[in-house]
Amino acid sequence: MSLLSVLSLCVQYQTTQGTVRAVDDVSFELNAGExxxxxxxxxxxxxxxxxxxxxxxxxCDGLVILDGQDISHMQSRAxxxxxxxxxxxxxxPYGSLNPRHNVGTIVGQPLSVAGWSRRxxxxxxxxxxxxxGLPKEAVKRYPHEFxxxxxxxxxxxxxxxxxxxxxxxxxxxxxxDVSVRAQVINLLEDLQQSTGVAxxxxxxxxxxVEHISDRLIVMYLGRVVESGRSEDVWRQPAHPYTQALLAAxxxxxxxLARRRVKSxxxxxxxxxxxxPPGCSFNTRCPYAQERCRQERPMLRxxxxxxxxxxxxxxxxxxxxxxxxxxx
Amino acid sequence: xxxxxxxxxxxxxxxxAALVGFALxxxxxxxxxxxxxxxxxxxLRIVGKPEIWPFVSSRYxxxxxxxxxxxxxxxxxxxxxxxxxxxxxxxxxxxxxxxxGATAAYFGGWVxxxxxxxTELFQTIPxxxxxxxxxxxxxxxxxxxxxxxxxxxxxxxxxxxxxEFMSLRDREFVQACRAMGMGNLRIMFGEILPNALPPVIVxxxxxxxxxxxxxxxxxxxxxGDPNVSSWGRLIGDGRTLIRSSWxxxxxxxxxxxxxxxxxxxxxxxxxxALNPKLRDR
Numbered sequence: 001m002s003l004l005s006v007l008s009l010c011v012q013y014q015t016t017q018g019t020v021r022a023v024d025d026v027s028f029e030l031n032a033g034e035x036x037x038x039x040x041x042x043x044x045x046x047x048x049x050x051x052x053x054x055x056x057x058x059x060c061d062g063l064v065i066l067d068g069q070d071i072s073h074m075q076s077r078a079x080x081x082x083x084x085x086x087x088x089x090x091x092x093p094y095g096s097l098n099p100r101h102n103v104g105t106i107v108g109q110p111l112s113v114a115g116w117s118r119r120x121x122x123x124x125x126x127x128x129x130x131x132x133g134l135p136k137e138a139v140k141r142y143p144h145e146f147x148x149x150x151x152x153x154x155x156x157x158x159x160x161x162x163x164x165x166x167x168x169x170x171x172x173x174x175x176x177d178v179s180v181r182a183q184v185i186n187l188l189e190d191l192q193q194s195t196g197v198a199x200x201x202x203x204x205x206x207x208x209v210e211h212i213s214d215r216l217i218v219m220y221l222g223r224v225v226e227s228g229r230s231e232d233v234w235r236q237p238a239h240p241y242t243q244a245l246l247a248a249x250x251x252x253x254x255x256l257a258r259r260r261v262k263s264x265x266x267x268x269x270x271x272x273x274x275x276p277p278g279c280s281f282n283t284r285c286p287y288a289q290e291r292c293r294q295e296r297p298m299l300r301x302x303x304x305x306x307x308x309x310x311x312x313x314x315x316x317x318x319x320x321x322x323x324x325x326x327x
Numbered sequence: 328x329x330x331x332x333x334x335x336x337x338x339x340x341x342x343x344a345a346l347v348g349f350a351l352x353x354x355x356x357x358x359x360x361x362x363x364x365x366x367x368x369x370x371l372r373i374v375g376k377p378e379i380w381p382f383v384s385s386r387y388x389x390x391x392x393x394x395x396x397x398x399x400x401x402x403x404x405x406x407x408x409x410x411x412x413x414x415x416x417x418x419x420x421x422x423x424x425x426x427x428g429a430t431a432a433y434f435g436g437w438v439x440x441x442x443x444x445x446t447e448l449f450q451t452i453p454x455x456x457x458x459x460x461x462x463x464x465x466x467x468x469x470x471x472x473x474x475x476x477x478x479x480x481x482x483x484x485x486x487x488x489x490x491e492f493m494s495l496r497d498r499e500f501v502q503a504c505r506a507m508g509m510g511n512l513r514i515m516f517g518e519i520l521p522n523a524l525p526p527v528i529v530x531x532x533x534x535x536x537x538x539x540x541x542x543x544x545x546x547x548x549x550x551g552d553p554n555v556s557s558w559g560r561l562i563g564d565g566r567t568l569i570r571s572s573w574x575x576x577x578x579x580x581x582x583x584x585x586x587x588x589x590x591x592x593x594x595x596x597x598x599x600a601l602n603p604k605l606r607d608r
Contacts, residue, residue: 051502054506056502056505056506076508079508080508081508083506083507083508084508087506087507088502088503088506090499090502090503091499092499095498095499095500096499096500096502096503097500098500098518098521098522099522100521100522109504109507109509110507113507113508113509113513114507114508142331155503158503158507162507
């Protein structure tokens with residue numbers, strides 16, 4: 001039994017123009033101590049998925065099973081206990097800390113909500129600040145006195161306060177400078193080694209995800225299109241969308257970059273209000289056939305732990321006839 | 328927090344008009360506090376000849392009214408009434424306004440719909456008539472006037488609080504609090520409210536000025552508390568003599584005008600000092 005199982009989770013938003021299925025039938029598992037990367041372009045529903053797992057946005061269907069307990073139908077009191085097991089790190093280090101509280105209050109907040117005594121909170125906060133590499137004198141200071149990287153460390157300290165088993169990292173480094181990014185990622189990795197926490201690492205930055213993840217989940221328009229071990233997906237993407245994503249990622253070695261086949265994605269992300277029939281990627285897929293416009297592909301297992309939502313086996317027959325994009 | 332307070336005081340002091348307003352408000356508060364020492368006896372008692380003009384008699388520097396009561400004493404005691412009603416009414420309005428606005432914005436949906444229609448209902452009734460109605464129903468006592476003024480002036484505070492809460496409730500620090508299982512009330516008042524408060528404080532300070540005017544209007548119309556001295560009542564009493572002894576209306580009128588002006592200047596000063604968008608211009 002894995003630590004966190006998500007089973008066909010759906011999230012819907014009502015808008016004035018109709019219903020948007022931001023997350024549609026998504027299932028995945030997260031084991032203790034591992035990192036699962038969740039990638040996809042902006043608006044594909046990855047942040048919504050993270051928040052739905054945290055029960056910050058209402059779900060309309062599916063189950064979230066954390067440590068053997070279904071939390072997706074829990075009432076607020078029971079949920080409060082379950083929340084100790086799962087915490088979240090937010091994207092914006094400027095918006096995720098209350099500007100009116102000092103660091104001691106912010107980092108100690110989960111503890112105070114959990115009913116710890118004042119003295120225990122103070123000791124734990126000092127310990128946490130040390131863990132994330134901030135001086136203990138920071139306790140009395142306010143968020144605006146810190147840099148972006150330091151604030152994100154505060155966010156991490158807060159998430160770690162109750163020693164959770166799972167941390168949902170919602171684009172934790174995308175608002176940071178590249179130089180600070182590496183520090184924060186290394187910090188997250190060190191903390192994982194010392195505490196054995198599992199991460200669901202949401203990001204649109206493939207180079208970051210590649211570095212930190214054991215497994216990858218690729219989302220497109222609210223659905224999972226591919227999942228599998230990180231190095232497998234990276235080496236041999238099985239879904240045309242993943243191929244295009246990886247092709248768009250920057251490569252450090254310019255000679256390698258020149259040799260790479262460029263398959264730049266055509267067109268825009270279709271409106272989630274009105275997703276295309278059949279495979280949702282068919283409007284931009286270079287291999288799209290008639291079948292792709294009619295029939296939605298299921299997420300099917302291919303080989304050891306790999307799953308792909310495509311009618312064709314691109315691993316076996318990579319040279320499908322390319323369809324002219326204009327057609 | 329101390330450095331923030333000093334910072335705030337420095338920004339407030341940079342605004343000359345606000346400082347003048349602040350000095351005037353302090354003066355009015357001082358007069359109100361000192362009234363029992365300056366004029367130990369009942370201000371509504373008759374002390375001398377009627378209609379002594381100001382600056383004529385040294386015993387009655389602001390003159391006497393048509394009954395021979397000391398205007399200076401009545402102004403000093405009137406300052407107490409006026410300020411008390413102003414501050415308490417503004418406090419009432421702020422408490423109602425924040426509760427309604429915060430609840431509406433935080434919970435949204437039908438709660439928001441219901442509370443906002445309720446607010447609009449209050450907004451559609453002409454304020455002065457509403458105050459008069461409430462005072463007429465409850466009775467002519469200073470507490471009831473305070474409550475009545477509070478009841479008619481909370482709507483803009485509710486709308487402002489709602490707008491502030493709307494922009495804050497989806498911020499990540501609020502989500503973080505929800506993610507750690509914090510209760511709704513604690514999130515609303517411990518987390519969101521401190522961030523929403525600065526513009527609300529500004530509006531509340533302006534509501535004090537409005538409340539002073541309402542109180543004067545109610546007293547002028549003879550619906551104020553008959554047992555206390557009040558500026559509005561002084562004007563009301565003096566209006567029959569406005570052709571001959573216009574000073575009976577003019578002195579309390581000037582007091583009202585200066586106080587309201589001072590409160591507005593302080594409100595504007597607070598706005599400049601608390602509004603981060605205008606900082607360091």
